[in-house]
Amino acid sequence: xxxxxxxxxxxxxxxxxxxxxxxxxxxxxxxxxxxxxxxxxxxxxxxxxxxxxxxxxxxxxxxxxxxxxxxxxxx
Numbered sequence: 420x421x422x423x424x425x426x427x428x429x430x431x432x433x434x435x436x437x438x439x440x441x442x443x444x445x446x447x448x449x450x451x452x453x454x455x456x457x458x459x460x461x462x463x464x465x466x467x468x469x470x471x472x473x474x475x476x477x478x479x480x481x482x483x484x485x486x487x488x489x490x491x492x493x494x
Contacts, residue, residue: 434446435449438463438470439462446470452465454479457482457486
């Protein structure tokens with residue numbers, strides 16, 4: 420039996436627009452929808468991942484910095 424085939428890796432030409440309402444800039448990172456909703460609660464329900472542009476990824480990092488730090492301390 421053969422192993423299940425995985426989808427091809429995403430190419431850089433295959434950019435999705437940022438999922439934040441009103442942005443539309445090309446995405447640079449894809450977070451889980453649950454993680455992205457911690458900073459952007461009004462994201463539309465579309466798939467499992469949320470593509471974010473550079474500016475919105477930085478905004479997510481800043482708004483969740485303290486919570487992520489506390490999560491790491493539990494290790």
